[in-house]
Amino acid sequence: MRDDTLYKKLCEHYENGAYPFHMPGHKRNIPKELFSINPYKIDITEIDGFDDLHHPEGCIKQAQERAAKLYGADETYFLINGCTGGILAAVRACTQTGGRILLARNSHKSVYNAVLINQLRPVYVWPEDKDGLAGEISASEVRKALEENRDISCVFITSPTYEGYVSDIKAISEAAHEYGVPVIVDEAHGAHMKFHGIFPESAVEAGADIVINGIHKTLPSLTQTALLHVQGNLVDRKKLGQSLSIFQSSSPSYVLMAAIDYAMTYICHEGVQLYNHYSERLKILYDKLAGLDNLYVLPYGSGRDASKIVVCTDRAGISGHELYDMLVNAGIMPEMSSLYHVVLMTSAWDNEDAYEGLVKILCDIDAGLAGGASCEKYTYPKAEYVMPMSEAERAKEKCAAESIATEMIYIYPPGIPIVVPGERITEEVRAFINELKDKGYKVMGETVQQEDSIL
DSSP: OOOOOOHHHHHHHHHHOOEESSSHHHHOOHHHHHHOOOOGGGOOSSSSSSSOOOOSSSSSHHHHHHHHHHHHSSSHHHHHHHSHHHHHHHHHHHTTOOOEEEEEEEEEEEHHHHHHHOOOOEEEEEOOOOEEEEEEOOHHHHHHHHOOOOOOOEEEEEEEEEOOOOOOOOHHHHHHHTTTEEEEEEEEEEGGGOOOSSOOOOHHHHHHEEEEEEEHHHHSSTTOOOEEEHHHHSSHHHHHHHHHHHSSSSOOOHHHHHHHHHHHHHHHHHHHHHHHHHHHHHHHHHHHTTSSSSSSSSOOOBBBTTTTEEOTTTTTTTTTHHHHHHHHHEEEEEEETTTEEEEEEOTTSSSHHHHHHHHHHHHHHHTOOOOSSSSOOOOOOOOOOOOOOHHHHHHHHHHHHTTBBBSSBBTTTTOSSSSSSSSSOOOHHHHHHHHHHHTTTTOHHHHHHGGGGGO
């Protein structure tokens, strides 16, 4: 019988040996005793003695308390359907149906789904432009928006970004708290930042009220595992717990919960030595990549997470997509590419020889490039807000006549919408989307796939 199963395909990919400069953070480099475990042996349901994620009183409660202590939070909840479930629950807990939310426009599509579900009216703050990339959110812009919109229920910030830019969460939290407004931080890409001074301050340390960490992204855990931390007195804990029960499976995986607890326990015992070694390796890697002639790598520090290696191509005469393909052909699998950069994700679990291999491959690619004039850099265009997302869903004929989106349009990764329902598809937006398509990117969204004429 022909074996064309997904399992077989995954095994073949593993055997092919392409090095994963992408999530998950375990990098397939975990202790041998774990690698040999058959997950079916520990896959159970809520039997006696094994607690219940939705009403934890025993071993799950204790595991969550260990995680809270590690991160310095008042309470921590295990998430078994990724950060998405935590984001949906956090937004519901901090808002009322039809209310207002102050939202960083470079947020992940999952928060826009939360806006849609709760029929919220977003007030957007746009990130700083970092040489063509979306950077941090200004605390002064947050304060200004709160002053002008006194009915805002919560602030939602994504930090760090896919490229590692970190907002001043301490200043943002202080501003929001002056208005009695809680701050939710999507720190999906920053679960590791707590564990060494080479990284920016974590959002829990900075005083955010709810922080969501995707621990599978940079820590030794399985895909779909995450944490939600809560602190302070601005969040309705009862409503948060109820919301988590709504948006998480009623049959949570004990395999995933065990993976979360293992990662927390491992870091608690080995983290200091592990992250000291990792930070030294990162410094050496950045030093070696600083000598590239045509490609260039964004430096870390000054509010950027060092774990994300961002290789820019805009002065090398090639696109990010082309560099991505070159790396894949050389045996490296990056996390993502955009028009003029590639993101390579590192973690403390990278193989010892992985960084030397990356340096050699990037230097070889760089030497073969002719360079060229710097390309015009495209940032996400600022689409015109016309109506709430929920209203756009109900007015599709009007939206079609006036070039108003009724679906999110995005590339994935990173999953940040170019346009959300209720925003006008302007000529600038059309040009940006067509540029992405011309460069070989698959632009997602029903409007694009089924109604190309709108572009």
